[in-house]
Amino acid sequence: MAHTDARAAGEPALAHIQTLPSWLLNRASARGRRLVSDALARDGLRMPHHAVLSAVADLGPVAQAELGRTTGFDPKDMVGILNDLQAEDLVTRAPDPADRRKNAITLTEEGRRRLGRLTELGDEANEALLAALSPAERRLFLALLARIVDEG
Secondary structure, three states: OHHHHHHHOOOOHHHHHOOOHHHHHHHHHHHHHHHHHHHHHOOOOOHHHHHHHHHHHHHOOEEHHHHHHHHOOOHHHHHHHHHHHHHOOOEEEEEEOOEEEEEEEEEOHHHHHHHHHHHHHHHHHHHHHOOOOOHHHHHHHHHHHHHHHHHO
């Protein structure tokens, strides 16, 4: 209601939009993505690589199709991501012993090491994102965000 009252009182339209939760969340999200993307790039990889390595660590050996469903990546994109990861010896693709028509993806030792490094870099980027908040404010902020997400 406060936003409606402010608009009626002559608040400039753009200033109004820039105070909306949706605007602020979008800006915070963009900053977070930029910080994490830049951090992961220092190790030569991108956010999709980190997501797929994480999923393989949790699920592996895992069928390529299942990996795509779990991460939400388009199958064509998944092929490219896996090609990148395999070229760096971070994952292996081999016929699935249970169904030789499918590929099973497994993390290599180098993949496990790099995943650890990417996790550290991502954590550092998220620390930078929340640096302006006290520990208590961070806990509250994350709890409130989780409630908003859970409503969706």
